[in-house]
Amino acid sequence: xxxxxxxxxxxxxxxxxxxxxxxxxxxxxxxxxxxxxxxxxxxxxxxxxxxxxxxxxxxxxxxxxxxxxxxxxxxxxxxxxxxxxxxxxxxxxxxxxxxxxxxxxxxxxxxxxxxxxxxxxxxxxxxxxxxxxxxxxxxxxxxxxxxxxxxxxxxxxxxxxxxxxxxxxxxxxxxxxxxxxxxxxxxxxxxxxxxxxxxxxxxxx
Amino acid sequence: xxxxxxxxxxxxxxxxxxxxxxxxxxxxxxxxxxxxxxxxxxxxxxxxxxxxxxxxxxxxxxxxxxxxxxxxxxxxxxxxxxxxxxxxxxxxxxxxxxxxxxxxxxxxxxxxxxxxxxxxxxxxxxxxxxxxxxxxxxxxxxxxxxxxxxxxxxxxxxxxxxxxxxxxxxxxxxxxxxxxxxxxxxxxxxxxxxxxxxxxxxxxxxxxxxxxxxxxxxxxxxxxxxxxxxxxxxxxxxxxxxxxxxxxxxxxxxxxxxxxxxxxxxxxxxxxxxxxxxxxxxxxxxxxxxxxxxxxxxxxxxxxxxxxxxxxxxxxxxxxxxxxxxxxxxxxxxxxxxxxxxxxxxxxxxxxxxxxxxxxxxxxxxxxxxxxxxxxxxxxxxxxxxxxxxxxxxxxxxxxxxxxxxxxxxxxxxxxxxx
Numbered sequence: 001x002x003x004x005x006x007x008x009x010x011x012x013x014x015x016x017x018x019x020x021x022x023x024x025x026x027x028x029x030x031x032x033x034x035x036x037x038x039x040x041x042x043x044x045x046x047x048x049x050x051x052x053x054x055x056x057x058x059x060x061x062x063x064x065x066x067x068x069x070x071x072x073x074x075x076x077x078x079x080x081x082x083x084x085x086x087x088x089x090x091x092x093x094x095x096x097x098x099x100x101x102x103x104x105x106x107x108x109x110x111x112x113x114x115x116x117x118x119x120x121x122x123x124x125x126x127x128x129x130x131x132x133x134x135x136x137x138x139x140x141x142x143x144x145x146x147x148x149x150x151x152x153x154x155x156x157x158x159x160x161x162x163x164x165x166x167x168x169x170x171x172x173x174x175x176x177x178x179x180x181x182x183x184x185x186x187x188x189x190x191x192x193x194x195x196x197x198x199x200x201x202x203x204x205x
Numbered sequence: 206x207x208x209x210x211x212x213x214x215x216x217x218x219x220x221x222x223x224x225x226x227x228x229x230x231x232x233x234x235x236x237x238x239x240x241x242x243x244x245x246x247x248x249x250x251x252x253x254x255x256x257x258x259x260x261x262x263x264x265x266x267x268x269x270x271x272x273x274x275x276x277x278x279x280x281x282x283x284x285x286x287x288x289x290x291x292x293x294x295x296x297x298x299x300x301x302x303x304x305x306x307x308x309x310x311x312x313x314x315x316x317x318x319x320x321x322x323x324x325x326x327x328x329x330x331x332x333x334x335x336x337x338x339x340x341x342x343x344x345x346x347x348x349x350x351x352x353x354x355x356x357x358x359x360x361x362x363x364x365x366x367x368x369x370x371x372x373x374x375x376x377x378x379x380x381x382x383x384x385x386x387x388x389x390x391x392x393x394x395x396x397x398x399x400x401x402x403x404x405x406x407x408x409x410x411x412x413x414x415x416x417x418x419x420x421x422x423x424x425x426x427x428x429x430x431x432x433x434x435x436x437x438x439x440x441x442x443x444x445x446x447x448x449x450x451x452x453x454x455x456x457x458x459x460x461x462x463x464x465x466x467x468x469x470x471x472x473x474x475x476x477x478x479x480x481x482x483x484x485x486x487x488x489x490x491x492x493x494x495x496x497x498x499x500x501x502x503x504x505x506x507x508x509x510x511x512x513x514x515x516x517x518x519x520x521x522x523x524x525x526x527x528x529x530x531x532x533x534x535x536x537x538x539x540x541x542x543x544x545x546x547x548x549x550x551x552x553x554x555x556x557x558x559x560x561x562x563x564x565x566x567x568x569x570x571x572x573x574x575x576x577x578x579x580x581x582x583x584x585x586x587x588x589x590x591x592x593x594x595x596x597x598x599x600x601x602x603x604x605x606x607x608x609x610x611x612x613x614x615x616x617x618x619x620x621x622x623x624x
Binding site: 105116 | 273274277279281282283286317444445446447449458459460465466555556557558559560567569571573581582584586590591594598623624
């Protein structure tokens with residue numbers, strides 16, 4: 001049971017954690033340096049051995065502590081969750097210790113969080129992008145990233161090297177399949193540039 | 206007997222070994238030429254756009270690296286830019302083999318943060334559609350798994366049944382595939398007249414089809430040879446890698462959110478949770494078969510005890526839009542409808558995490574709100590994503606031909622994995 005006694009015992013002698021709220025599940029603030037040790041304690045001594053989720057929240061560029069990593073642990077014995085909030089100390093190059101040595105499940109979750117937010121997980125065995133391609137230059141879930149995305153060259157460097165082929169991004173605007181809307185259709189629409197007919201003289205059969 | 210002969214006898218002592226052990230030993234001692242093999246991203250084995258980079262020594266896999274992201278659409282970014290109800294259609298496209306279950310999980314998450322209490326009828330309808338979605342997803346999972354192991358016929362049986370389910374879904378939601386049935390605070394419409402008796406007829410006939418599939422697969426020598434002892438996941442590994450759903454239960458862990466953390470009134474229904482013993486591909490198949498049978502029981506119970514009343518939370522004035530005829534005739538309801546459509550359902554600031562027991566595993570939503578009608582952050586915890594993360598550890602030591610069976614038995618969906 002996650003009751004007051006449990007929380008009291010958990011907090012005792014651990015000044016690096018504090019209770020944030022208990023609205024839907026016990027939510028603790030944890031300092032990044034003590035994260036690995038505390039996770040080990042939760043896993044081995046408190047039966048919270050299932051890491052169900054690890055993600056981050058971007059609180060915006062103005063926030064004092066911009067990036068916050070959020071962990072959800074589940075205990076099969078207590079049948080309840082514990083949520084850990086870890087604030088990343090540096091807003092410019094956020095970084096916290098990796099817990100993939102404690103929970104192998106964290107490996108991919110941390111890669112995804114790095115991919116989407118640019119938060120570095122120190123000592124991660126294989127910290128590279130997972131959903132976006134390796135050369136992708138942005139972190140899409142940061143608040144300043146626009147919903148429409150930013151056009152970048154496509155990830156075909158290795159293909160181009162072997163085949164010598166050029167890969168251009170597909171046109172989003174003003175490409176060959178989009179009419180400009182100005183003037184007559186036969187001029188504005190490149191596919192209609194068949195000199196043998198216009199709006200005035202019908203297409204020969 | 207001279208010494209030479211005795212030595213020969215001693216050296217032929219049989220030691221029982223597992224297939225994985227032999228593979229691991231061979232992998233450790235392999236010193237031949239290694240070959241790199243790329244499977245996917247578009248390959249019938251990978252059930253979608255999963256790509257596996259493998260290193261082979263002969264037919265033996267020594268390394269496997271999954272490459273994801275080919276179906277990444279940025280659902281979490283999209284969610285931050287639209288109102289709560291507008292995101293419901295996007296949840297259809299997560300686990301697109303059980304869209305109804307995704308709709309329900311998402312709606313419950315938002316309602317949990319809003320502190321909404323739903324009428325009993327709404328909860329019962331949601332349980333009903335969730336279990337039908339589970340049957341539909343497992344029917345596909347089993348059929349395709351049989352096909353992966355080389356058995357075509359079971360697929361025909363399961364797909365026929367699934368087709369009947371889709372007809373029922375269409376009658377209920379207006380769409381066969383992308384149902385978008387839930388709204389925050391209720392469901393889109395009440396059950397159509399006579400629909401429940403059709404569902405009852407379907408679940409009465411379904412066990413016969415399941416029996417047929419079982420006759421074709423469960424004691425089939427070829428199927429057993431291909432699945433037994435292959436892709437064995439230990440209890441410890443399954444927990445460490447965050448597996449959920451049938452894949453975790455096949456490894457012998459008793460974890461089912463419908464029992465452990467009941468939501469939407471699951472505690473009212475009686476059903477068993479099948480647990481595996483070995484955690485191999487065959488166990489995962491057996492678990493799914495049994496889960497379908499249990500889902501049939503739940504569906505029957507829900508239909509027998511379907512409460513009357515409303516299918517939406519009437520008192521949630523800032524969350525659920527009023528009925529159309531009232532919008533057309535009353536000023537107050539017109540304003541209420543207008544506000545919900547333009548501003549979105551009003552949800553208080555805070556954070557919440559909710560997981561539902563979906564066919565593929567625990568589908569979780571972590572929702573952070575700063576008030577208003579748009580989520581500040583919505584993280585989708587996809588079961589397929591977590592279930593696939595074990596591949597790097599699971600696959601090495603197996604033969605190349607086992608890949609199809611292992612992937613088929615994990616029953617993942619890339620739409621959910623890549624989001």
